[in-house]
Amino acid sequence: MKKDFKYSMSLVNGSVYRNGKFYLEDIYMSDQQITKIVPSGKILPCKKIVDCTNKLVLPGFIDPHVHINLDLGEFKSSDDYESASKAAAFGGITTFIDFLEPISYVHGFYEVLKKKQSETKTSYIDYAFHTAVGNFNDDVDELIKISRESGIPSVKLFTTYSESNRKISYTKIEEFLKNSNKTNTLILVHAENDEMIINANVEDTVESYESSRPAASEIEEIEKLARIVAEIKGKLYFVHVTCGSSIELLNDKYKELLGKNIFIESCPQYFHLTKDMYDNDNGNLFLLAPPLRSSKEQEKLKENISVIDTIGTDHCPFTKEEKMRYKEASKIPKGLGSLEFSFSLMYHLFGDEIIDKFTLNPAKIHKLFPKKGIIQVGSDADFVIFDPEKVLYIDSSHSQSDNNPYENIITTGMVESTILRGEFLVKNRKLVGSMKGQFIWRE
Ligand SMILES: [Zn+2]
Numbered sequence: 001m002k003k004d005f006k007y008s009m010s011l012v013n014g015s016v017y018r019n020g021k022f023y024l025e026d027i028y029m030s031d032q033q034i035t036k037i038v039p040s041g042k043i044l045p046c047k048k049i050v051d052c053t054n055k056l057v058l059p060g061f062i063d064p065h066v067h068i069n070l071d072l073g074e075f076k077s078s079d080d081y082e083s084a085s086k087a088a089a090f091g092g093i094t095t096f097i098d099f100l101e102p103i104s105y106v107h108g109f110y111e112v113l114k115k116k117q118s119e120t121k122t123s124y125i126d127y128a129f130h131t132a133v134g135n136f137n138d139d140v141d142e143l144i145k146i147s148r149e150s151g152i153p154s155v156k157l158f159t160t161y162s163e164s165n166r167k168i169s170y171t172k173i174e175e176f177l178k179n180s181n182k183t184n185t186l187i188l189v190h191a192e193n194d195e196m197i198i199n200a201n202v203e204d205t206v207e208s209y210e211s212s213r214p215a216a217s218e219i220e221e222i223e224k225l226a227r228i229v230a231e232i233k234g235k236l237y238f239v240h241v242t243c244g245s246s247i248e249l250l251n252d253k254y255k256e257l258l259g260k261n262i263f264i265e266s267c268p269q270y271f272h273l274t275k276d277m278y279d280n281d282n283g284n285l286f287l288l289a290p291p292l293r294s295s296k297e298q299e300k301l302k303e304n305i306s307v308i309d310t311i312g313t314d315h316c317p318f319t320k321e322e323k324m325r326y327k328e329a330s331k332i333p334k335g336l337g338s339l340e341f342s343f344s345l346m347y348h349l350f351g352d353e354i355i356d357k358f359t360l361n362p363a364k365i366h367k368l369f370p371k372k373g374i375i376q377v378g379s380d381a382d383f384v385i386f387d388p389e390k391v392l393y394i395d396s397s398h399s400q401s402d403n404n405p406y407e408n409i410i411t412t413g414m415v416e417s418t419i420l421r422g423e424f425l426v427k428n429r430k431l432v433g434s435m436k437g438q439f440i441w442r443e
Contacts, residue, residue: 014052244300
């Protein structure tokens, strides 16, 4: 006779991360959700019991910034949904947010949405989208309305790339922020000062690449935008902040806006790699925009980790051949892959302090909360079983790119297993799940 269990699976005897602390608790799940949390000790009847002794049980990680199937014309980023989500699963990421292709007119929205939706059927993990605009000269309210009606309450803008017609005008930025203030829509911004980049006037080489998009251009632009937010309010989210000085500035001058009107994202590459890589023969491999910075800026970034809200990867890898094809920096496809190692790299540097930046904070800021980002009854049963003692030697990855910027780095702390909505995706470092990722509708 088949016995019917109330719970489909339990994680027992682990250190469970809740409200910023660890508790010795057992978690029970059924119907893809967390249904009971009790102090460890007595095990309840359950179909499958997983022992997590000496392991950390963390909420599934959220990467709010990935580029999958990014098409740059001559180049297309290496990962599709299958390979990106597989790499993500090995890194403990159970939800990521990808970008729709930038549009300049409202009427382009459904086409880019449909295109993106058609790419996602092979996703192992859950996903959501951000709308993105290039040099947008259309009705802001209408765009945000239809984006939200499609479960996408976030729009990304660029203050640079005028050469590829992506740069938006400041009048439009103000319109987006005014709308954000009314509708609580999140405005993401790639902040680099376009004029300073145009006037940088340096050689088009890898060695000079950082000076062609200098730290000052980020700092200047962030200050400019913060001033606008101070006036208009709304919600502005700075993607991939590279400089500790940018964060210091925000914290010194605009502290009262942080966490309310201004949010800060940074990426693992800016903590682990510096612009010195550009002086090496294989410097091409590390090209991305904005560039890697000086070790001085990197130190400051680390000092200001507590001010940073989220860690996204800006995952956008290309192959070694593609990265090495040209000598001119302007012709090299920009981007790195970080999905698989993001958490381990950051945990290695900061320990438990980093957990919320991969879970609770992105869930709240990007409106995935309380479905995602937290271990509590009623939330999705997404977990990472993490061994904080195990040493991870990074030698290969599950990305389709052969260019792994973290090769030969050793971290302490390893994602052992990843669970998505009550089922193992990765178990003891082996892929065991299938492509059941779902679109997460955000209000
Ligand atoms: Zn990006």
